[in-house]
Amino acid sequence: MSMVHVTATVNDDEVEFLCDPRETLLDVLRDRLGLTGAKEGCGTGDCGACSVTVDGRLVCSCLMLGAEAEGKSIATVEGIADGENLHPLQEKFIEHAALQCGICTPGILVATKALLEKNPDPTETEVRYWLAGNLCRCTGYDKIIRAVMDTASDLRKAS
């Protein structure tokens, strides 16, 4: 099996890796690049725990091949905080206790950050539809939605 050589940008750092053509971007991130923030909940596009952005577009990294990342710019949950300083979304998730086991949290943070960049003033319904592909088995979603709405309102005040 010939390996594919890929050059890409991950959280603004240039990376190079060799991967099997069948390997998903999620496998590459976790097993080759040591970025274990993105989680594998289902591997079939249903749960969103593996969410990352590729050239700014939210996708499931379990449904993209590592080989397809050539030349792309990928952002994962590891790039959300600024050094020791948490992103406002991360602070609000803690404040609102919007996580329990935490498996869904990296995907939801990446997804909601993408939403707020596209739409800084979403309605609750818009947030819920946007997150329809991010499953959480613990929280019942309510605290997540509140944390996102609260962050959005703070970010609007700050800007």
Place this chain on the structure above:
Amino acid sequence: MQYHTPGSFEDAIAIASFAEGVTRFLAGGTDVLVQLRADIVTPDNLIDVKHIDGVTKIEREDSGWRIGIAVSGAEMSEHPDLHNEWPGIVEAMDLVGSTQIQGRATLTGNLCNGSPAADSVPAMIAAGVSVSVAGPNGTRKVAVEDIPVAPGRTSLEKGELISAVHIPARGSDGADAYLRFIPRTEMDIAVVGCGVNLRRDGKTITEARVSLGAVAPTALLVEEAAEAIIGTALDDAALETLAAAASAACNPIDDKRGTIKFRKHVAGVLARRTAKIAYERAGASI
């Protein structure tokens, strides 16, 4: 598995023509990767079509539209004009999966995966959409309804792939709509899907196409349903005949998401509702 990234349709055709074993094209991968990972289909050759010139564009063509084969659902929804002219097609594609799936899924992949429940397919059939099929013997134009031949199977021959999707000119006093029934509000597979496209003159419907998904091995173009509303002002009697024609056209299966009886009934209900939306969008009132 060999992964190919041809830069032109000629190269893609050449690779596909000489490939041995199972070949798949990779557009958004939201079907291909699920099947790969579940060991349902592991292609020997995977041909990524996203490096071919021009495949990511939505362009004007003969007052209609040419949609590149790598355009995602999200890009269709974000386009400033496409939704105004063809809301049914755009909304049908937008129903496919979540935000994450929308970032990758394509119209062509939805069509070529061959699911009887594929949401964009009845909308495209109703709208009269055709596709260019490129292959070793040149390019031909094929109506969307002639692409799927059975669940998971298409009429494409070895070496052929779709090179573009063509949406006709909207023209005046016309509109389309698509509705599906699912037991939830998001993230589910259609139990029934219905696309309607029509044109009116005053209150009278002069042209119509009605298509149903998930009620037969392939999406159906239901001519009896269209005839039921052409020449009418979509009055109650016309809606009644439309619903009966839609129900009668169904040849569904019983499964966990719906019984035969239920699917037939829902097909009639959805046909009425979809036709009303298209009629109102076309500027008529009931």
